[in-house]
Amino acid sequence: MRASLLIVIAVLVLAIFIVYGLFVLLRSIFAFFAERKDVRQNQQLSAEYTERRRQRDKELAKRLENGCEHDFVDPMRIFPPGVCVHCGLAEKRPAGKCDHVWRRDPGGAPASRCEKCGEQFGSSAWS
Numbered sequence: 001m002r003a004s005l006l007i008v009i010a011v012l013v014l015a016i017f018i019v020y021g022l023f024v025l026l027r028s029i030f031a032f033f034a035e036r037k038d039v040r041q042n043q044q045l046s047a048e049y050t051e052r053r054r055q056r057d058k059e060l061a062k063r064l065e066n067g068c069e070h071d072f073v074d075p076m077r078i079f080p081p082g083v084c085v086h087c088g089l090a091e092k093r094p095a096g097k098c099d100h101v102w103r104r105d106p107g108g109a110p111a112s113r114c115e116k117c118g119e120q121f122g123s124s125a126w127s
């Protein structure tokens, strides 16, 4: 009687070990596949991101290709920061609707105005 009880307990313990082992194995298999999927998704995402970025860089480069030898340093502060002193185009496209093209305001004050939308820069500080 006692011997058979021991055998039952031994079998139960063994069964628990086997189930646990299977569980661990399945979990690691799932983790492995989930990780692979993640990696693939990440690769896809980063590829899309790189492509978008390249596209944007190309558009940005094209935007500045107007035959002007840009000079974005404006010691006179006539134009907003980062604007080419020759053609009035900003080095980085401004966040608003208008891709401003700055022209120097006629008159003595170091001020400028966008020829497309009329936005002013600098003159308010001097008038």
Ligand SMILES: [Zn+2]
Pocket (backbone or CB within 6 Å): 068, 069, 070, 071, 084, 085, 086, 087, 088, 089
């Ligand atoms: Zn320029």
Ligand SMILES: [Zn+2]
Pocket (backbone or CB within 6 Å): 098, 099, 100, 101, 114, 115, 116, 117, 118, 119
């Ligand atoms: Zn403008």
